[in-house]
Amino acid sequence: MKPFRERNPLIIGAVGLTVIALLMLAAFFADDLPIIGGGTTYSADFSEAAGLVPGNEVRIAGVKVGKVRSVGLDGDHVKIDFRVDNAWVGDQTTAAIKIKTLLGQKYLALDPQGTKALDPGTAIPRNHTLAPYDVNEAFNGLATTVGQVDTSQLAQSFEVLSQTFANTPQDVKTALTGLSALSKTISSRDQQLAQLLGNTNQITKTISDRDQQFQTLLSDGNLLLQELRSRENAIGQLLTGTKNLSAQLSGLVNDNQAQLQPALQQLDKVTTVLERNQANLSKSIADLAPFYRVFANTLGSGRWFDTYICGLLPPAIGPINPEGCTP
Structure with missing residues (x-):
């Protein structure tokens, strides 16, 4: 076998790139590989897709067991x-497309039945499948239908029908008169009804577009409730301890009320005296500042008092302070 140094580097590079590409494809489509991916692929025939898309969950008894691979005509x-x-x-086995969330997301529900395993090459027939009624599509269709109805002509038709059956029995006449009044009301509110249905369509579309955010919000709320449930005992103990502490504090105050009341009365007297002498205290604090300044200068040279006594020597020796001792 030739060493790699003697082989063509272009061929080695091409083979290496091919192997890397195959490994990347295998990693990307790992779920579809027969050994690594696992699972069995089945098919089912439905009368309509009902909003089911590839990637939706497949569940049995509420437990996720797979996912939808493709939906096609x-x-x-x-x-x-x-x-x-x-x-x-x-x-x-029967299969049904069911609604996962209120926002219209779907999943495929299976009900395994039978005495032997289903052949993967045999599709579940239409008589064993069920598609749900899509409310969003119904609102969209209703908005489109109402927009195409000539409400004025409809009101006129009901009016003519009411006049035609004017001589019929009272029950029939009353029913037709009510229909005529209803048609007139609908005709007069045509613009408002069209706007209402249009806004409903826009709201359902917005909610459907925000489906992932709503799912995240509900999931976070579920996690919060689970955390509160898991810490129910701790929260209960905390509330019980708080209640016991308040009871103990109340008992302590009641037991020491005889001692606390005189102390509070004396404290009130002290505060009254301090409040009455507030001006004197303020003046004392203001006068204390120069004293501390002079006192600091006196002791600032060392462990002695740096001062002098004015008038100790007679003036003949030499006045120490020419201005006299009067401050």
Whole structure:
């Protein structure tokens, strides 16, 4: 075998890049590999997709067991491929598209039935599948339908119908008169109804666009409630301890009320005296500042008093202070 130094470096580089590309593809599609990815891929036929998209969860009895791989049109029905991992799927299994959140996110629910395992090459038939009623699509369709209805012509039709059955029995006449009044009301509120349905459509679209944020908010709220539940005993003990502490403090005050009352009365007298002599205290503090300044200068030269006595020597020897001893 030739050493790598004697081989063509271009061929070695190309082979290395190819191997790296294959490893990256294998890592990216690891879930689809037969050994690494695991799980079995099945399919089901539905009358409609009902908002189910690839990546949605597959659940059995509320437990996630896989995810939807693809959703596509197959003739006059919708074919959904999904992968199931570590779960048994029988030959009589039923599948239903259900609503996961109030914002319209869906998941595929399986109900395993039958006596033998389902063949992955055999799709779950349409008589064993069920698609939900999509409220968002209903509102969207209602808004479009109302916008296309000629409410004026509808009101006129009900009016003519009411006049035609004017001589009919009272019950029929009353019912038609009510329909005529209803049609007139709808016709007069045509613009408001169209605006209301348009706003409803916009609100549902906004909520649907914010589905992930709502899920995060609900998940965080669930985590908060779980944390509060897990710390229920600690919170209960804290509240009980606070209650006991307040009881002990109340008892302490009651037991020492005879001693505390005279002390508070004496303290009140002291504060009264201090308040009455507040001006004198302020003046004493103000006069204390020069004294401390002179006292600091007196002791600032060492461990002695640096001062003199004015008038100790007679003036004939020599006046120490020409201005006299009068300050």
